[in-house]
Amino acid sequence: xxTQRTLQTFLDDLASGAPTPGGGSAAALMGAMGAALVSMxxxxxxxxxxxEDVAPEMQSVRDESERLRAVLTSMVADDIAAFDxxxxxxxxxxxxxxxxxxxxxxxxxxxRAATETPLACARACAQVVALSxxxxxxxxxxxxxxxxxxxxxxxxxxxxxxxxxxxxAPSLQDRDYAQAALGEIQKLLDESARESEAVFELVRGRLG
Amino acid sequence: xxTQRTLQTFLDDLASGAPTPGGGSAAALMGAMGAALVSMxxxxxxxxxxxEDVAPEMQSVRDESERLRAVLTSMVADDIAAFDxxxxxxxxxxxxxxxxxxxxxxxxxxxRAATETPLACARACAQVVALSxxxxxxxxxxxxxxxxxxxxxxxxxxxxxxxxxxxxAPSLQDRDYAQAALGEIQKLLDESARESEAVFELVRGRLG
Numbered sequence: 001x002x003t004q005r006t007l008q009t010f011l012d013d014l015a016s017g018a019p020t021p022g023g024g025s026a027a028a029l030m031g032a033m034g035a036a037l038v039s040m041x042x043x044x045x046x047x048x049x050x051x052e053d054v055a056p057e058m059q060s061v062r063d064e065s066e067r068l069r070a071v072l073t074s075m076v077a078d079d080i081a082a083f084d085x086x087x088x089x090x091x092x093x094x095x096x097x098x099x100x101x102x103x104x105x106x107x108x109x110x111x112r113a114a115t116e117t118p119l120a121c122a123r124a125c126a127q128v129v130a131l132s133x134x135x136x137x138x139x140x141x142x143x144x145x146x147x148x149x150x151x152x153x154x155x156x157x158x159x160x161x162x163x164x165x166x167x168x169a170p171s172l173q174d175r176d177y178a179q180a181a182l183g184e185i186q187k188l189l190d191e192s193a194r195e196s197e198a199v200f201e202l203v204r205g206r207l208g
Numbered sequence: 209x210x211t212q213r214t215l216q217t218f219l220d221d222l223a224s225g226a227p228t229p230g231g232g233s234a235a236a237l238m239g240a241m242g243a244a245l246v247s248m249x250x251x252x253x254x255x256x257x258x259x260e261d262v263a264p265e266m267q268s269v270r271d272e273s274e275r276l277r278a279v280l281t282s283m284v285a286d287d288i289a290a291f292d293x294x295x296x297x298x299x300x301x302x303x304x305x306x307x308x309x310x311x312x313x314x315x316x317x318x319x320r321a322a323t324e325t326p327l328a329c330a331r332a333c334a335q336v337v338a339l340s341x342x343x344x345x346x347x348x349x350x351x352x353x354x355x356x357x358x359x360x361x362x363x364x365x366x367x368x369x370x371x372x373x374x375x376x377a378p379s380l381q382d383r384d385y386a387q388a389a390l391g392e393i394q395k396l397l398d399e400s401a402r403e404s405e406a407v408f409e410l411v412r413g414r415l416g
Contacts, residue, residue, distance in 0.1 A: 007218055007237065008209040011281060015244035015274065026241050029215065030361060031236050036223035043225035066223065116302035121334030145371040149231030150271060152364040153238060159408070160357040167353055171385050200367070207374050 002077050019087075022129040024079030024118055027160035028072050034154030035069035037146045038062075039129045041139035054138040061134045067126050068131070068136045072157075075121050079164075082117040086168075111168050115181050120162035125158035126188045129196050136203045148203035155196035162189055210285050222384030227295075230392035232287030232326055235368035236280050239333045243277035245354045246270075246339045247348035263264070269342045281367075285330050289374075290325040293318040294376075320375050323389050326372035328415040332336050333366035334396045341407045349414055363404035370397055 002021060005013070009031075014021050042062035045051045051058075089106035093099045132151035139147055165185045172178040210229060213221070218237075222229050250270035253259050260268075297314035301307045340359035347355055373393045378387040 003215040003219075006214055007284065008281065010215055011244045012242055012275065015247035015277060017248065017255050019252070019351075022248065022351070023354040026245060026357050026361065029241070032219055032236060033222060033237070036219045037231060037234060039223035040225065040230065043223065044227070047225050050311075069219065069223060073216065076215070089279075101263060143230070145375055146231040149234050149368040149373050149415075152367050153234065156238075156360040156364040159360050163353040163356050163411070163415070166412065171416070172289065196390060203371070204374065207371070208378070 001025050002080065004072055020080040020083050021076070022079075022083070023160055023174050024121075024164050025076045025097050026084070027118070027164070028075035028079055028121050028155075030070050030153045030160065031121060031157035032072035032076070033070055033112045033129060034125065034132070034150040034152075034157060034185055035065045036129045037150030037153065038065040038135045039069060041135040041147045041150070042141050044143045045138070045140040048142075051140055057134060061101060061138075064126065065131050065135075071124050072121065072128075075117070075124070078103050078117050079091055079121075079195065082110070082114040084155050106173050107171075110150040110174055111172055112174070112177065115165055115168040115178070118161035118168075119181055119185060122158045122165070122185055122188050125154045125161065128154035129158070129192050131184065133195065133199045133202070136199050136206070144203050144206045148200055151196045151199040151203070158188060160184075160194050209289065211281055214372070223276065228289070228291050229284070231285045231368055232291070232329075232372050235326070235365045236283035236287055236329050237365075239329060239336060239365035239369065240277050240280035240284070240362045242336045242340070242358040242360075242365060243280055244271040245358030245361065246336060246343045247277060249276055249343040249351050249355045249358070250353045253346070253348040254280060256348050258308070259348055265342065265346050269339050269346075272369065273339050274342075279332050280329065283325070283332070286325050288331075290318070290322040294322050305393075311348055315321075316381055319380055320382070320385065323373055323376040323380065323386070326376075327371035327389055327393060329369040329395050330366045331348045331371065334400050335360045335401050336362035337366070337404050339406070341345040341403065341410070342413045344407050344414070352411055352414045356408055359404045359407040359411070363400050365401050369393075 042058040045058045075114045089110045092103040135146035169178040250266040253266045297318040300311040344355035377386040
């Protein structure tokens with residue numbers, strides 16, 4: 001499992017000329033880091049005297065950020081599986097019409113998975129951005145900068161995932177699905193661009 | 209060494225209520241991921257037939273991105289050392305005037321290190337952003353999206369590091385140094401904001 005590799009090995013593998021892990025896995029890891037930093041703000045706040053008023057809110061945010069962290073962590077591997085599936089489909093034999101038809105079907109099915117995987121990553125990152133506002137507003141001031149790093153990581157992860165939707169959607173023959181995916185990613189990008197900047201400014205303001 | 213932890217353990221530690229690793233280490237790791245993705249684009253391009261014209265440029269970019277990757281990877285631990293140093297200074301005894309003076313000096317020295325560490329991270333990230341343009345322009349089109357993810361990671365890492373400069377610089381008694389640090393970080397932020405968006409648009413354009 002890729003998440004059992006060390007940071008050093010993961011970085012070495014990312015830098016290498018092998019096709020995976022690549023930008024999709026990096027996006028999922030950035031998203032997971034964003035969720036982890038939101039959880040950290042909640043955990044530190046829950047441990048501080050004088051922060052009892054916000055404890056229920058911090059517990060609720062942490063439950064959700066920990067769920068999203070698990071989802072995004074698993075997506076580090078999902079991206080590799082989606083890429084490998086697509087490559088395997090392209091390598092299928094195409095000696096006769098029957099093989100060609102089966103190969104074309106397999107390519108379309110794996111292209112759809114390779115579009116859906118980054119789209120799901122982007123959706124999860126958008127939820128991390130929303131949680132970072134609650135952590136940035138209510139979290140203990142001594143760790144509020146971590147909510148700022150978290151929102152930057154989650155928003156960049158969302159934009160990174162969008163690049164993989166842009167790569168795969170144009171080759172989909174199901175144009176209705178492709179257009180819906182492109183429309184959804186644009187909406188997620190626009191909302192996250194606005195919200196992540198607002199959270200960053202909120203955090204900067206709280207740094208004094 | 210923190211970079212010998214697995215991705216899963218690092219994320220668990222980041223999410224915990226312990227003060228380190230925190231946003232500073234996450235920033236350094238994002239920067240290292242950005243450098244790694246620039247290296248990946250170079251390595252894949254160097255392995256492709258038909259890309260011989262850009263080989264010298266890709267080798268030059270890779271030499272630099274690999275140097276920066278090593279620097280940024282080491283900064284994952286540097287941020288923890290800077291934080292621990294600062295906490296140790298605050299815990300020094302202050303029973304008499306002599307102790308108070310020594311403690312104040314130690315706090316100022318460690319605050320300066322805790323400002324210089326994220327500033328050095330931001331400088332390295334700005335260089336990764338510059339390299340991502342060369343990788344995005346000249347890299348093999350099949351992996352150009354990885355240059356896009358790389359530039360997003362590096363720019364968010366730079367902004368994240370800036371938050372740690374903002375936290376520590378105001379408490380520095382050496383106002384000349386503090387103002388110089390704040391001025392430099394603003395310049396790095398402004399340049400990287402422009403350049404990273406330009407590289408992202410360049411990459412999007414090459415995705416077709």
